[in-house]
Amino acid sequence: MCCILMQTKEKLKKILKLSLDSFARNDIKIENINEKLFKLDINIEIPAQRDYGEFSSNISLVSAKLFKKSPRFIAENIIKYVPDFLGVCDYILKYEIAGNGFINFYMNNKFYSEILCEIDKKKENYGKYEQKNKRVLIEFVSSNPTGPMHIGNARLGALGDCLSGILNFFGYEVLTEFYVNDAGNQIQKFGESLSLRYEQIFDKNVEFIEDGYHGEDIKLLAQEFANIHGDKYIKVKSNEREKVLINYALPRNINKIKSDLERYKIFYDSWFYESELYKNNEISNIIQKLEKNNAIYRENNAIWFKATDFGGEKDEILIRTNGIPTYFAADIAYHVNKFVTRNFDMCINIWGADHHGHVARMQAAMNALGINNKILKIIIVQLVSVFRDGNICKMSKRSGQAETFASFLEEVNTDSARIIFNMQNPGSKMVFNINEAIKNDMSNPVYYVKYAYVRLKNIVNLVDNNKKKENFNNINLDLLNSPEERELIFILGMFPEEIASSSCLLDSTKITKYLINLVSWVHKFYQFKKVRSSEINEKLSNSRLFLCKQTIRIMEIIANILKIDMPEKM
RNA sequence: GCGCCGGUAGCUCAGUAGGAUAGAGCAACUGCCUUCUAAGCAGUAGGUCGGGGGUUCGAAUCCCUUUCGGCGUGCCA
Numbered sequence: 168m169c170c171i172l173m174q175t176k177e178k179l180k181k182i183l184k185l186s187l188d189s190f191a192r193n194d195i196k197i198e199n200i201n202e203k204l205f206k207l208d209i210n211i212e213i214p215a216q217r218d219y220g221e222f223s224s225n226i227s228l229v230s231a232k233l234f235k236k237s238p239r240f241i242a243e244n245i246i247k248y249v250p251d252f253l254g255v256c257d258y259i260l261k262y263e264i265a266g267n268g269f270i271n272f273y274m275n276n277k278f279y280s281e282i283l284c285e286i287d288k289k290k291e292n293y294g295k296y297e298q299k300n301k302r303v304l305i306e307f308v309s310s311n312p313t314g315p316m317h318i319g320n321a322r323l324g325a326l327g328d329c330l331s332g333i334l335n336f337f338g339y340e341v342l343t344e345f346y347v348n349d350a351g352n353q354i355q356k357f358g359e360s361l362s363l364r365y366e367q368i369f370d371k372n373v374e375f376i377e378d379g380y381h382g383e384d385i386k387l388l389a390q391e392f393a394n395i396h397g398d399k400y401i402k403v404k405s406n407e408r409e410k411v412l413i414n415y416a417l418p419r420n421i422n423k424i425k426s427d428l429e430r431y432k433i434f435y436d437s438w439f440y441e442s443e444l445y446k447n448n449e450i451s452n453i454i455q456k457l458e459k460n461n462a463i464y465r466e467n468n469a470i471w472f473k474a475t476d477f478g479g480e481k482d483e484i485l486i487r488t489n490g491i492p493t494y495f496a497a498d499i500a501y502h503v504n505k506f507v508t509r510n511f512d513m514c515i516n517i518w519g520a521d522h523h524g525h526v527a528r529m530q531a532a533m534n535a536l537g538i539n540n541k542i543l544k545i546i547i548v549q550l551v552s553v554f555r556d557g558n559i560c561k562m563s564k565r566s567g568q569a570e571t572f573a574s575f576l577e578e579v580n581t582d583s584a585r586i587i588f589n590m591q592n593p594g595s596k597m598v599f600n601i602n603e604a605i606k607n608d609m610s611n612p613v614y615y616v617k618y619a620y621v622r623l624k625n626i627v628n629l630v631d632n633n634k635k636k637e638n639f640n641n642i643n644l645d646l647l648n649s650p651e652e653r654e655l656i657f658i659l660g661m662f663p664e665e666i667a668s669s670s671c672l673l674d675s676t677k678i679t680k681y682l683i684n685l686v687s688w689v690h691k692f693y694q695f696k697k698v699r700s701s702e703i704n705e706k707l708s709n710s711r712l713f714l715c716k717q718t719i720r721i722m723e724i725i726a727n728i729l730k731i732d733m734p735e736k737m
Numbered sequence: 738g739c740g741c742c743g744g745u746a747g748c749u750c751a752g753u754a755g756g757a758u759a760g761a762g763c764a765a766c767u768g769c770c771u772u773c774u775a776a777g778c779a780g781u782a783g784g785u786c787g788g789g790g791g792u793u794c795g796a797a798u799c800c801c802u803u804u805c806g807g808c809g810u811g812c813c814a
Contacts, residue, residue, distance in 0.1 A: 212756075225756065231794060238794060267757065267794075311814070353814055378813085469812060480740065480810080487812040494814045523741055524809040549742065550807075554749080591750065595743060596807060603749085603763070607776055610749095610763055618776050626773050661753095668753085680751070683761085694769095694778045702772085737776070 170663035176211040178256035186248035220271035227268040238268025280644035282660040286717040294663040296338040303339045307517035309346040312420045313357040316572035325588035327517045330675040332728040337670040342436045350442040358409030364389035388416045432730045449500040462535040479531030499532045506541045513542040520549045549596035582731045583613040589679040619689040620733045642709045655688045
């Protein structure tokens, strides 16, 4: 499926290629011209300013070398032949050469009215593509259940959930997943920490361990446990006590994570427990497979993965000298489970920047296991710090100063957070300005967006109430020819392309930026063009109303993808 | 030391797969509500795109180099 805008680009490209071909054939004799033309990187672009037209091509610039002529000269010669092929596209109003050799195309009214009609026809499916039959697993947040989430998880969550919304809308079969690290070393440490805090309640002289979990949350959990069970477990052997405490605390932490994320509008399709990998021997299975593929060796009683043989930076330990598998070994098994057992075609992991060292070795492990026909995409998200009252508080889990996810949610509205996090590229580190995120003006983009929706909705509702039913027979979309109206329509027409490129690039921020741009034109339109004014005739009024309705449609599609509530009134 | 990411307006950030005069918001200043909600719009001011080379019709964007910052470089996860 395609849209008017993309089709038009293709048609213009065709016209230009045919014209260039004519020029080459008739005016210049070059051998194998078709082959050479084929290699040219001819683009149809949307210029930044509309004075340059709706579309613009670099064809004469990129072919300058081939013809050994100036771009301007080539453009003049190409344009001579364009009339021969105008039948290919009936949206062209005029075309001209700009200063340095760009060929600019200006579109007629039909182009604009057909964009609106296309949206009206496809409705909430506008911008959707045919089902790809591609199963995608997207895993994000997956915070450690040994402690509370922090603000960085809010960024990961917003990016992951919105990306899954985009991919789903685009036509992939998407499954969202939270990977629960409920096994391995850190759970032992968790139990040990809990146990010591529990003992300290009854004996102040008990010393805490250096590499334990120092957070207040551990003390609280131990206290809660003591409130229920008293000193009953003091005399129990320490590893027994640790087990009991883990069984008490871990489900509590996981439930807290789950409920916090639900407040943030994230509802996972799946919660995958690391402990399942142990139960099903999946870790020992992958060790065997790796051994078969000659990808491991033994040293000092530990089992190593020859990561360097498969594109990794250095070799990695899979099974420690003490026989306990590393986190990495479990994670390989987890990925094999995704790709082989569950047979996903693409797996997307959204990881914090502190995990980026993990990327190369995981890719290497996939190579070693022959999982090459599948796609593993890892999106690394830089860390978040909080700006509050003029100060930057750096996020740090160990210092205990971290802004927790829960306290963040208390302050910042979920929709604001989702939009703000999705306005900034994952690759750049982020300073989250709390003071601005809780304000009710343009420093908080969520109000800018919602207000635009309310304004349009208000127009539509008022008209509906006044006339009971609008008469779309008495309509002439050619009347929508002001810069404000045209630009708004043009941006609506760009939506399918935005969705497509967001999906291909796995970029959830693109569509948010698009939304902000769309909304700014909604406000301009609202400012300059009255819809239900007595000063304009009914035909124009109806046409503008039609534009409002299609704009609302696109805004609702995006709101749905991003899970932003759009209010009727503010 | 090595690796990954980043450096764009006073601040926070965009910059459409190399394109035309580098853009928003915040902060500052000036206008616009008896007319569909001013949570808005229009305008002014603000820049050596960290520095230096290179590639070409054309570079914030690609390559090299240098500098500064964040992270990683665990038999931690």
